[in-house]
Each structure stands twice: as structure tokens, then as C-alpha cells.
Amino acid sequence: QVQLQESGPGLMKPSETLSLTCTVSGFSVRSHYFWGWIRQPPGKGLQWIGSVYPGGTTHYDESVESRAIVSADTANNQFSLRLTSLTAADTAVYYCARQVTNLYYFDAWGQGTLVTVSS
Amino acid sequence: QSAPTQPASLSASPGQSITISCTGTNSDVGNYDLVSWYQQHPGRAPQLIIYEVNKRPSGISGRFSGSRSGNTASLTISGLQAEDEADYYCCSCAGRSTLVFGEGTRLTVL
Numbered sequence: 510q511v512q513l514q515e516s517g518p519g520l521m522k523p524s525e526t527l528s529l530t531c532t533v534s535g536f537s538v539r540s541h542y543f544w545g546w547i548r549q550p551p552g553k554g555l556q557w558i559g560s561v562y563p564g565g566t567t568h569y570d571e572s573v574e575s576r577a578i579v580s581a582d583t584a585n586n587q588f589s590l591r592l593t594s595l596t597a598a599d600t601a602v603y604y605c606a607r608q609v610t611n612l613y614y615f616d617a618w619g620q621g622t623l624v625t626v627s628s
Numbered sequence: 629q630s631a632p633t634q635p636a637s638l639s640a641s642p643g644q645s646i647t648i649s650c651t652g653t654n655s656d657v658g659n660y661d662l663v664s665w666y667q668q669h670p671g672r673a674p675q676l677i678i679y680e681v682n683k684r685p686s687g688i689s690g691r692f693s694g695s696r697s698g699n700t701a702s703l704t705i706s707g708l709q710a711e712d713e714a715d716y717y718c719c720s721c722a723g724r725s726t727l728v729f730g731e732g733t734r735l736t737v738l
Binding site for chain 1: 629631660662664666668672673674675676679680685717719720721724725726727728729730731732
């Protein structure tokens with residue numbers, strides 16, 4: 510049974526760069542799936558950030574495309590999100606999830622990690 | 629792209645049926661049979677309950693069903709139960725290998 514677990518800093522300062530890692534267990538990230546990041550600001554809805562295929566193909570939401578990089582580390586069965594130039598608007602719970610290739614849905618999710626951007 | 633529109637909140641009594649709409653455009657909801665729905669309880673991660681418009685993952689109750697007509701997708705929950713009280717989000721392919729979540733609907737079971 511696939512399990513995903515996010516890890517990373519809980520508190521960041523404006524203008525800093527956020528790095529989050531999702532560790533996958535019970536399933537190989539080399540498999541025929543995309544691996545994605547979704548965030549949820551406090552009290553608000555879900556926002557897709559971007560997804561990566563193990564071969565290196567990536568896709569991003571246009572609103573964060575210039576600041577986000579999603580990458581896969583198949584050796585460690587992990588994938589990561591890097592988000593630059595943080596502002597308070599980036600404060601959110603960040604979820605990692607498995608995305609079924611070509612069908613655009615997420616069938617397994619991590620529990621989420623809260624990232625607060627504050628000076 | 630803009631988020632598909634969902635009613636902000638709905639309420640119904642146990643045993644009743646309720647339908648949550650998700651209205652997008654002909655660039656997302658109306659253009660692909662790739663609408664999914666997620667249930668999210670407070671403080672918990674979202675859970676997939678419908679994919680490809682009307683398919684249910686293993687373990688999801690048959691009380692949940694999905695459909696689509698034009699640019700509007702719908703999630704119907706029949707025989708409402710207390711544990712159905714949650715937030716519900718639609719999600720659709722939006723072209724160019726991107727996807728978009730709906731605004732979300734808070735369902736209250738009275």
C-alpha cells in the first residue's frame with residue numbers, strides 16, 4: 510500500500526526559497542505515475558502546484574510556474590518541490606500526492622505539512 | 629485558468645440526497661471526461677471519491693455518484709449520513725497537461 514510523507518521546514522521568511530520532500534513507501538516512484546504537489550492556504554481551497562514524471566517531464570500551474578520546480582529522486586524514492594521568492598501568500602498546507610498518468614486525478618495523498626511564511 | 633465554480637455551502641438532513649455542482653468552461657470541465665471529486669474532513673488530507681467523471685475507487689460507497697453535462701460536473705450523495713459532512717472539491721484536466729481544482733463546497737448534515 511502506497512504511503513506518502515511530506516517533510517520540510519514549517520517556518521520561512523519572505524523572499525526565501527522553500528524546499529519540501531515527499532518520501533514514498535510501498536511503491537516505486539519509477540512507476541508509470543506522475544507525482545504532484547498541491548497546497549491549501551488556511552481556510553481556503555486546494556491549488557495544484559505542479560507534477561513530475563520520473564523520466565523528468567514536469568507540468569506546472571501557470572500561477573507559480575516561474576517560481577516552482579518539482580523533481581524526482583528515484584534513487585531515494587522521493588520527489589521534491591522547490592518554491593522561490595516566498596511571500597505570505599505562500600502560507601499553506603502542502604500536500605504531496607500520486608497522480609494517475611494521463612487521467613489527471615490523485616489517488617494517494619500525504620498527510621500534509623504546514624508552511625508559514627512570516628517575517 | 630480560473631477555478632471551476634462550486635456552491636460555497638450546502639446543507640441537508642440525514643437520509644436525503646444532495647447534488648454538488650462544478651461549473652467550468654469548455655477548456656476544462658466541458659472538454660474532457662477527466663473530472664474527479666475529493667472529500668476532505670477537517671484537518672485531514674483530501675480523499676479521492678470519484679474519477680473520470682463517474683467511476684468510484686475501490687472502497688468508496690455506492691452512495692457517491694458523478695455525472696457531467698456540458699461544462700458542469702455534478703457529485704450526488706444519496707442517503708446522507710453524518711460522516712458525509714465535509715468539504716468537497718472537483719478537479720478537472722484543463723489542457724496543456726495542467727489541472728484545476730474547483731472552489732470547494734462545505735456540506736453540512738443537519
